[in-house]
Amino acid sequence: MATEARILPFARPAPRGIVWSLFLTLPILIWSLLMMIFHPGASPDPLSRISGVITALFMTTLFFMMMRTHSTYRWRRIFFVSLGVLFPIGFIHNLYVMRGSMGIPIEEMIAGRTPFCFMPIPLLILPAAFTKTVIFPGSIGSSSHGIASMVGLWLALTLVMGKGWCSYACFFGGIEEGVAAIPARAKIRKLDPRLRYVPWAVLLAMVLLSLAIFEPAYCMWLCPFKAVTEYVAARNTIGLVQNAIFVLLFAGLVIVLPFLTKKRTQCSWFCPFGAFQSIFNKISIFEMRIDKDRCKPCLLCQNACPNLSLSKESIAHGETLLSCMKCGACVDACPRQAIVWHIKGTQIAWKPERARLMFLYSAWALAVMFGGSIIAQGITTILHFIV
Amino acid sequence: MPVFASCGEALVLGLASGPACIAACGPVLVPSLLTERAGFRPHARYLSAFLAARLLGYMLFAVVAWELGMLASMLPTPRLLMMGVVYVLLAGVLLWYAYSARRSCVQPCAESKLVSIGQKKNRGLAGAASLGFLTGLNLCPPFVAAGIRAAQQGSMAAALLFFAAFFVGTSIWFVPFLSLGCIVRSQAVIIVARMAMVLIALYYLSMGIAMLLGKKVYGY
Numbered sequence: 030m031a032t033e034a035r036i037l038p039f040a041r042p043a044p045r046g047i048v049w050s051l052f053l054t055l056p057i058l059i060w061s062l063l064m065m066i067f068h069p070g071a072s073p074d075p076l077s078r079i080s081g082v083i084t085a086l087f088m089t090t091l092f093f094m095m096m097r098t099h100s101t102y103r104w105r106r107i108f109f110v111s112l113g114v115l116f117p118i119g120f121i122h123n124l125y126v127m128r129g130s131m132g133i134p135i136e137e138m139i140a141g142r143t144p145f146c147f148m149p150i151p152l153l154i155l156p157a158a159f160t161k162t163v164i165f166p167g168s169i170g171s172s173s174h175g176i177a178s179m180v181g182l183w184l185a186l187t188l189v190m191g192k193g194w195c196s197y198a199c200f201f202g203g204i205e206e207g208v209a210a211i212p213a214r215a216k217i218r219k220l221d222p223r224l225r226y227v228p229w230a231v232l233l234a235m236v237l238l239s240l241a242i243f244e245p246a247y248c249m250w251l252c253p254f255k256a257v258t259e260y261v262a263a264r265n266t267i268g269l270v271q272n273a274i275f276v277l278l279f280a281g282l283v284i285v286l287p288f289l290t291k292k293r294t295q296c297s298w299f300c301p302f303g304a305f306q307s308i309f310n311k312i313s314i315f316e317m318r319i320d321k322d323r324c325k326p327c328l329l330c331q332n333a334c335p336n337l338s339l340s341k342e343s344i345a346h347g348e349t350l351l352s353c354m355k356c357g358a359c360v361d362a363c364p365r366q367a368i369v370w371h372i373k374g375t376q377i378a379w380k381p382e383r384a385r386l387m388f389l390y391s392a393w394a395l396a397v398m399f400g401g402s403i404i405a406q407g408i409t410t411i412l413h414f415i416v
Numbered sequence: 417m418p419v420f421a422s423c424g425e426a427l428v429l430g431l432a433s434g435p436a437c438i439a440a441c442g443p444v445l446v447p448s449l450l451t452e453r454a455g456f457r458p459h460a461r462y463l464s465a466f467l468a469a470r471l472l473g474y475m476l477f478a479v480v481a482w483e484l485g486m487l488a489s490m491l492p493t494p495r496l497l498m499m500g501v502v503y504v505l506l507a508g509v510l511l512w513y514a515y516s517a518r519r520s521c522v523q524p525c526a527e528s529k530l531v532s533i534g535q536k537k538n539r540g541l542a543g544a545a546s547l548g549f550l551t552g553l554n555l556c557p558p559f560v561a562a563g564i565r566a567a568q569q570g571s572m573a574a575a576l577l578f579f580a581a582f583f584v585g586t587s588i589w590f591v592p593f594l595s596l597g598c599i600v601r602s603q604a605v606i607i608v609a610r611m612a613m614v615l616i617a618l619y620y621l622s623m624g625i626a627m628l629l630g631k632k633v634y635g636y
Contacts, residue, residue: 155439159435159439160435223607226604226607226608226611227611229604229608229611230607230608230609230610230611230612230614230615231611231612231615233446233447233608233609233612234443234447234611234612234615234616234619235615237442237443237446237447237612237616238443238616238619240439240442241439241440241442241443243439246619250619266626267626270622
């Protein structure tokens with residue numbers, strides 16, 4: 030096996046043949062068609078059908094390109110940015126149809142009409158353990174029973190993918206990833222490594238405060254994405270302050286800093302859910318590893334990482350930091366193919382393409398199921414405006 | 417009311433209210449404990465100071481409750497003002513604690529095993545005592561219920577005894593916090609705890625100021 034690892038070429042492999050790439054894409058094509066077009070709950074609305082077809086083709090094409098080019102990050106980024114941009118479009122449209130406003134009044138919250146979001150999941154655990162109460166009175170669709178299934182689905186996927194959730198399922202990170210892609214070079218290059226600890230501090234503070242005040246403190250006070258989804262209906266000074274915090278955090282962490290640093294700053298420096306997901310990287314069987322024999326180190330991977338998940342020390346140890354989102358940017362950036370997808374328990378660089386395929390099938394299945402439906406909804410909204 | 421029955425009632429009230437107490441004290445206690453040295457003894461020392469000061473807060477409240485009988489008729493406005501003052505003070509102590517804890521990790525380095533936490537053996541317990549005292553004045557519903565019952569006691573001594581029994585009941589719930597001593601201290605843990613303290617302090621500060629200004633905190 031060691032011999033096999035050594036004979037890996039240093040240069041990027043040639044594109045895979047079209048037929049073989051199509052064959053590898055076939056499972057995703059079938060899955061996309063099932064999820065987007067042929068599932069029992071599919072809307073009879075012709076525009077929804079059209080957006081389902083467009084989304085299925087979009088997701089399948091991106092996966093085909095991943096197979097053909099051996100590159101992961103840039104194709105995943107197209108999906109992820111689309112998800113980040115289209116999510117608010119569909120979501121806000123729905124809010125206006127249902128409520129006539131993006132602002133949610135307290136009565137609506139108490140009635141459990143807040144659409145459920147995965148962000149407060151870590152904040153729900155302690156109050157649920159102490160009082161058997163879910164402090165986020167949300168709902169999925171028309172049924173509040175969906176929350177348990179949502180949490181169950183999240184747990185199952187997280188156990189497999191670890192923090193891969195943040196690269197293939199989160200509908201918030203795409204906006205900043207898109208903004209970070211705009212400038213050719215980063216204006217700010219020196220970043221304090223201690224900022225990596227902020228998400229853990231936000232997580233600790235929010236978990237404790239949520240238990241103390243018995244409501245999801247992060248959603249009430251710090252979530253930057255309230256600015257583009259569902260904000261607090263401001264009826265007094267405190268409500269205004271809350272909304273000002275949301276807008277400022279969104280502008281700073283999702284627009285300005287990603288533009289200046291070319292990093293996903295909200296994910297790297299703030300998001301408590303991301304910190305929580307990092308813990309599951311310890312359990313997930315998939316990880317990124319660095320073959321120390323092949324590594325120079327040129328630090329191209331560190332510069333490419335959008336999440337500050339590589340440091341000189343971690344590269345020297347041959348591994349990424351706990352916060353790695355498995356987006357594949359480092360793998361694509363490495364000129365010597367020293368960074369590889371890896372399955373725990375196997376030797377490093379043992380059939381890395383096989384490990385990559387195994388991860389991508391599970392990640393893309395999630396992306397189609399979760400992100401695909403959101404993309405389709407966004408496209409439907411746009412089509413409704415146009416047609 | 418017989419003393420034993422009264423004490424039993426207070427003890428049961430305290431035991432039943434324990435989860436609410438640790439929920440209220442958690443944001444203050446957990447991060448500040450994480451900046452302490454690892455191990456059972458430093459944590460036991462810290463918790464003892466915290467709880468002793470908390471008992472002092474309880475006793476003070478018991479005296480006021482019995483002397484003035486004020487809790488039963490305490491108007492929302494003065495209660496809000498008192499809570500506002502307590503929150504602002506709590507935020508101040510937390511910020512000071514976060515600032516002073518910067519010296520906890522005496523040797524900044526990458527390897528956690530090389531980090532020595534809390535070089536000074538007897539780190540001051542003023543912070544723990546201040547936090548304990550202020551959380552002891554926290555007017556949470558079980559605490560107000562205990563105050564009302566204390567105000568109905570026949571003498572001040574009975575009121576004090578009632579609150580002491582209530583304190584014992586709630587304090588049992590704090591024992592699990594000693595397990596935080598098992599967490600290995602590294603530069604990362606200290607930094608995270610300090611940052612969390614600042615965030616929590618900012619929350620208390622904003623809530624305290626809102627209460628002092630008479631603004632509605634909820635009801636958006």
